[in-house]
Amino acid sequence: MASSSTAARELQKELEGKANDLSKIQKDISKNHQVRKKYTIQLGENELVLKELDLLNEDANVYKLIGPVLVKQDLAEANANVRKRIEYISAELKRLDSTLQDMEEKQNSKKEAIYKLQQRIQSLQAGKAKA
Amino acid sequence: MIGHNIQREQGGWAMGEPVKGTVTSLSSIYSPEDAQKASVRVQEQISEHQKQVQQLQGFLNDNTNLVNLVKKLPDQLHHDIMVPFGKAAFFPGKLIHTNEFLVLLGEGYYADRTSKQTIEILKRRGKDLESQIENLNAVIKDLKYEASFFDETATEAAEGVVEIREDYVDEVSDEEEKDTPTPGEDDFARILSRIDELEKEEMESEMAEEAEDEDKPDLSHLLSHTHIEPEIIHSEPKESSALPVSKNSDSDLDLSSNIKAPTSSASNNTLPRAVEQKKLESLPNTPVSKNEVLSTRNDSSKAFTGSIVEHTHNTEKSQTSQPPTPASKPVSRFKMRKK
Amino acid sequence: MDQDRLAEEKIKRFEEFVDRRLKPDLVRAIGERDKVFEQQKVFSDLRRNLESLEKNSVTSLRSMVNLGSEVYAQADVPDTRHIFVDVGLGFHVELTWSEALKIIPVREEKFARQIEEYTRLIAQIKAQIKMVSQGIRELLQLPAE
Numbered sequence: 001m002a003s004s005s006t007a008a009r010e011l012q013k014e015l016e017g018k019a020n021d022l023s024k025i026q027k028d029i030s031k032n033h034q035v036r037k038k039y040t041i042q043l044g045e046n047e048l049v050l051k052e053l054d055l056l057n058e059d060a061n062v063y064k065l066i067g068p069v070l071v072k073q074d075l076a077e078a079n080a081n082v083r084k085r086i087e088y089i090s091a092e093l094k095r096l097d098s099t100l101q102d103m104e105e106k107q108n109s110k111k112e113a114i115y116k117l118q119q120r121i122q123s124l125q126a127g128k129a130k131a
Numbered sequence: 132m133i134g135h136n137i138q139r140e141q142g143g144w145a146m147g148e149p150v151k152g153t154v155t156s157l158s159s160i161y162s163p164e165d166a167q168k169a170s171v172r173v174q175e176q177i178s179e180h181q182k183q184v185q186q187l188q189g190f191l192n193d194n195t196n197l198v199n200l201v202k203k204l205p206d207q208l209h210h211d212i213m214v215p216f217g218k219a220a221f222f223p224g225k226l227i228h229t230n231e232f233l234v235l236l237g238e239g240y241y242a243d244r245t246s247k248q249t250i251e252i253l254k255r256r257g258k259d260l261e262s263q264i265e266n267l268n269a270v271i272k273d274l275k276y277e278a279s280f281f282d283e284t285a286t287e288a289a290e291g292v293v294e295i296r297e298d299y300v301d302e303v304s305d306e307e308e309k310d311t312p313t314p315g316e317d318d319f320a321r322i323l324s325r326i327d328e329l330e331k332e333e334m335e336s337e338m339a340e341e342a343e344d345e346d347k348p349d350l351s352h353l354l355s356h357t358h359i360e361p362e363i364i365h366s367e368p369k370e371s372s373a374l375p376v377s378k379n380s381d382s383d384l385d386l387s388s389n390i391k392a393p394t395s396s397a398s399n400n401t402l403p404r405a406v407e408q409k410k411l412e413s414l415p416n417t418p419v420s421k422n423e424v425l426s427t428r429n430d431s432s433k434a435f436t437g438s439i440v441e442h443t444h445n446t447e448k449s450q451t452s453q454p455p456t457p458a459s460k461p462v463s464r465f466k467m468r469k470k
Numbered sequence: 471m472d473q474d475r476l477a478e479e480k481i482k483r484f485e486e487f488v489d490r491r492l493k494p495d496l497v498r499a500i501g502e503r504d505k506v507f508e509q510q511k512v513f514s515d516l517r518r519n520l521e522s523l524e525k526n527s528v529t530s531l532r533s534m535v536n537l538g539s540e541v542y543a544q545a546d547v548p549d550t551r552h553i554f555v556d557v558g559l560g561f562h563v564e565l566t567w568s569e570a571l572k573i574i575p576v577r578e579e580k581f582a583r584q585i586e587e588y589t590r591l592i593a594q595i596k597a598q599i600k601m602v603s604q605g606i607r608e609l610l611q612l613p614a615e
Contacts, residue, residue: 024140042238045237045238046238048236048237048238048259049236049237049238049240051255051257052236052237052242052252053240053242054235055251056242060242060243060244061242061243062240062241062242063233063240063241064240064241064243065240065241066239070233070241071238078240082238085238101195129413
């Protein structure tokens with residue numbers, strides 16, 4: 001009797017730990033989603049800028065707002081910069097995707113572990129109830 | 132909880148147990164409250180999307196006004212205006228160089244543009260806004276269908292509608308079919324032969340007239356079906372029957388692991404569900420699979436069990452071309468009021 | 471037993487009071503104060519800009535006017551000696567620099583007073599929330615924080 005209740009307590013403890021882990025993972029996942037959303041928006045805007053820059057004549061005046069001042073930019077340079085930025089964001093998005101997949105896998109295995117633990121606790125309790 | 136019941140039941144079928152069929156009261160699968168809740172949730176999503184549409188519409192109007200302004204400005208060399216000086220003060224002054232504009236391209240980049248060039252940029256932006264609005268409206272349309280489905284299910288569950296399903300044991304095992312996600316010719320042939328079979332059955336049941344023709348156009352999209360599991364569900368006359376809730380025998384897989392976005396499209400939703408007839412009627416069983424059409428329904432059923440519903444409206448476009456025939460209904464359903 | 475239920479009901483009422491009344495009030499008050507802060511900044515910016523115009527004796531200006539959607543057009547102000555200042559309720563009054571520099575500080579002061587009022591109100595609501603929370607804690611017989 002005593003041993004079964006300590007076993008149950010230990011399982012309960014383990015369950016709590018696992019639940020904490022799970023919520024941590026879930027928090028990370030939602031953070032990942034947020035960052036990804038931000039990057040996706042930026043990617044869209046950069047692609048739009050690139051499209052517009054591509055449509056400009058070579059002699060068009062292009063400026064970049066740096067702090068409070070507009071600084072004149074070389075069109076080719078601006079084009080290259082935006083491209084670089086798009087590359088960077090795309091790479092970041094890819095990275096985020098793979099970490100997300102990772103985390104989702106972890107989340108699933110944690111959920112399974114929790115489910116199993118709950119079942120064990122339940123069967124323990126059921127046994128106790130009979131006894 | 133509900134999900135588990137279904138899984139157990141269907142797991143049994145998948146294993147080939149000699150189960151003839153089951154009678155399930157709808158309310159035991161979906162409680163009217165859950166369906167109601169799901170409906171409310173979808174309603175909330177709808178109003179959220181509508182707000183977005185309104186906002187975008189506002190942007191679009193501003194954009195149109197700006198186009199008109201930029202178009203008119205070069206008509207004069209200068210215009211008398213009040214030049215803003217901070218947010219709380221103005222100087223009397225005038226616009227000059229009325230054919231020169233500095234336009235933000237995004238990400239802090241600006242370019243000098245003429246009136247014409249500026250208008251081109253603005254029109255491109257306007258088109259973008261329009262397509263965004265269009266997309267949102269499509270999503271809203273889907274959501275509305277979804278909401279009406281939930282409402283109907285809620286009513287039906289409350290009324291005590293029961294669902295009778297009989298398993299069809301195909302010569303091909305479920306396993307094999309699952310392993311071929313993109314079935315080729317033989318799947319098509321199998322579907323065809325299955326349909327023939329079903330049509331015969333149908334003739335026998337004397338009620339075949341209208342379903343037959345409408346059956347065929349659908350085969351094209353059934354090609355992608357990966358799983359065949361016709362269920363015969365008999366239906367009682369009912370004006371507003373719900374979408375067939377598909378629970379194919381391998382949906383223990385579907386239900387537990389596959390939370391996909393409901394992609395109810397126009398054609399999807401216009402699928403007449405249970406056919407309304409006075410007499411008993413068995414519809415031809417079209418193969419059921421885990422393709423998009425189905426996933427919609429799986430999701431719908433998913434939503435009842437409280438899962439989060441996400442939306443992908445891309446699928447809509449791919450499906451709108453299909454004729455909304457009754458036959459595209461993969462699962463026929465027989466509903467009967469409890470006596 | 472009866473007392474427990476009574477306490478429970480009381481706690482529920484207190485919590486509702488905090489969540490439905492005090493917290494929304496607090497949010498609103500903070501929002502209002504932020505608005506006044508903004509206004510105050512607008513006018514202090516205006517004062518500083520006018521002062522710099524005065525110092526550099528700028529009599530004409532070139533600026534860019536935002537036509538909307540970040541499309542700018544060039545504007546010319548030939549004579550800066552007269553300025554139209556927002557005096558509230560949608561009215562703009564034509565003023566000379568010296569007049570404007572007299573009026574603007576008056577408005578700034580008024581905003582400062584409003585901010586003070588809101589700050590006091592915010593502190594009050596916060597105190598009320600604390601008090602009710604303390605009451606709930608006592609009903610639950612929890613130690614004070």
